[in-house]
Amino acid sequence: MGLFILRRVGVMILTALCLTFVVFFLTNLYPNLEKLAKTQGNFRMSDEAVETYLANHGYLQPTPLKYAQWLGVAPGWVIEGSDGELRGRCFEPGLPAEEAPTFCGVLQGDWGYSTVFREDVAEIVSTRLALTGKLMFWVMLLMVPSALIIGVLAGMREGSATDRTLSTVSITTTATPEYVSGVILIAVFASSAVGLKWFNGTATSAMEDANFENFFLPVLTIALYGMGYIARMTRASMAEVMTAQYIRTARLKGVAFRNIVLKHALRNALIAPFTVIMLQFPWLLNGVVIVETLFNYKGFGWTLVQAAGNNDIELLLGVSVVSVFVVLITQLLSDIGYVYLNPRIRIS
Numbered sequence: 105m106g107l108f109i110l111r112r113v114g115v116m117i118l119t120a121l122c123l124t125f126v127v128f129f130l131t132n133l134y135p136n137l138e139k140l141a142k143t144q145g146n147f148r149m150s151d152e153a154v155e156t157y158l159a160n161h162g163y164l165q166p167t168p169l170k171y172a173q174w175l176g177v178a179p180g181w182v183i184e185g186s187d188g189e190l191r192g193r194c195f196e197p198g199l200p201a202e203e204a205p206t207f208c209g210v211l212q213g214d215w216g217y218s219t220v221f222r223e224d225v226a227e228i229v230s231t232r233l234a235l236t237g238k239l240m241f242w243v244m245l246l247m248v249p250s251a252l253i254i255g256v257l258a259g260m261r262e263g264s265a266t267d268r269t270l271s272t273v274s275i276t277t278t279a280t281p282e283y284v285s286g287v288i289l290i291a292v293f294a295s296s297a298v299g300l301k302w303f304n305g306t307a308t309s310a311m312e313d314a315n316f317e318n319f320f321l322p323v324l325t326i327a328l329y330g331m332g333y334i335a336r337m338t339r340a341s342m343a344e345v346m347t348a349q350y351i352r353t354a355r356l357k358g359v360a361f362r363n364i365v366l367k368h369a370l371r372n373a374l375i376a377p378f379t380v381i382m383l384q385f386p387w388l389l390n391g392v393v394i395v396e397t398l399f400n401y402k403g404f405g406w407t408l409v410q411a412a413g414n415n416d417i418e419l420l421l422g423v424s425v426v427s428v429f430v431v432l433i434t435q436l437l438s439d440i441g442y443v444y445l446n447p448r449i450r451i452s
Contacts, residue, residue, distance in 0.1 A: 176209020255338025278332025
């Protein structure tokens with residue numbers, strides 16, 4: 105197991121380097137850099153002024169070198185501007201140039217500076233990630249148990265009225281996009297047009313003080329959409345397990361149906377849904393963009409939209425790094441979980 109984990113960690117690091125380089129290359133294309141220069145300077149800047157701005161801020165260096173500097177494995181650039189002022193990637197305001205560190209990248213904890221929020225990228229990402237983490241926690245707490253219960257109940261007696269009813273509910277929730285279900289929930293439970301007004305139509309206040317009134321609707325909107333996938337996978341897996349030979353033998357021996365389900369069928373039936381459940385983490389991290397925007401909840405997905413829409417290169421790169429590592433880590437945990445759920449699986 106230890107050797108397997110080490111190999112997977114090595115592959116994860118290589119994959120992360122490749123993916124982050126692709127994102128870095130795309131965000132550092134010249135049209136994006138030109139837009140950045142005009143955003144920070146003047147939209148009527150001439151081409152010569154744009155070239156000067158980019159040269160003075162180290163953007164015209166070769167892409168592999170810039171990527172290495174961003175990672176922190178190559179010395180940060182030091183450039184003497186056209187005005188004679190010495191500039192450097194690792195220079196800090198208020199400190200002499202000779203005291204600046206040689207390396208300043210992601211590995212050193214320097215994720216850059218957001219041109220939109222005017223804050224360090226690391227602080228923005230950590231703050232927004234914590235907000236989305238709170239949302240993810242309550243979504244998973246509602247979505248996973250509900251989906252497993254629906255899937256198990258439907259798969260226990262395949263073809264019954266209960267199975268057909270629960271399967272229809274699962275398909276309906278999955279087929280309804282979040283922006284549709286979110287708008288419907290707001291119109292019914294948070295709008296004065298219907299008259300209920302049980303919940304708030306915005307989750308902005310939940311960023312500071314989350315409660316049932318201001319946080320339930322966004323949690324329910326996301327949970328409803330993801331619930332159907334897990335429930336359908338659990339139902340299919342449970343239905344297959346219930347027709348296995350050892351289940352038939354247990355029933356012929358007179359074992360109680362409840363014990364057959366809980367002690368014999370459930371563990372084997374959870375192997376396939378486990379993968380779907382683990383895949384919900386990267387989806388929740390980046391796939392809640394619509395819900396966070398709809399309910400004005402300024403989490404990680406909302407930050408991703410702001411970074412992409414405002415051409416905030418450093419922030420976009422920081423968000424990409426976190427997204428890549430969340431996907432890779434959840435895949436690793438999924439593989440490890442397989443071994444414990446099914447002892448027949450061996451790692452060669």
